[in-house]
Amino acid sequence: MKLNTLIGCALMLAACSPDATTTTTTPDLDQGDSTMQYQVFDESLAGELIQVSVGDIFLVSVRVNPTTGYSWEPTHPENLVLLDRDYQQDQIGASDGDSPQMVGVGGRELLKFEVVSEGEFTLLMVHSRPWDEDSEIDRFELAFATED
DSSP: OOHHHHHHHHHHHHHHSSOTTOEEEEEOTTSTTOEEEEEEEOGGGTTSEEEEOTTOEEEEEEEEOGGGTOEEEEEOOTTEEEEEEEEEEOOOSOTTSOOOOOTTOOEEEEEEEEEOSOSEEEEEEEEEOTTOTTOOOEEEEEEEEEOO
């Protein structure tokens, strides 16, 4: 099974779930083909307090279409470290997951974070064109607190 197919299946399951904090098996973004268990969070959790522990690694999943010039940029506190980012284009056409990369097709970007210190903190995600100060089209915040 191809890496993109595995990520796509995991994201579709997470997106269909009424609970946006589902734990899903996804490829470890910086470890090649090995797989790890991560919690996946998205904009549906804005306004809620998410409980985490120091050492936790989680993914933030956002819809994106890089061909538009727009991207999601995280502004994160010292409590979080951005470990990796990975774009997965939506699969169009072939049902076997072997569809070609197509220009103009959107997808999901996974941002991998690690919790490195205790406290309450907020991750701000801004969707804009990095070179254009007035291009923001969306934003959301995820609030976190470390468990005792």
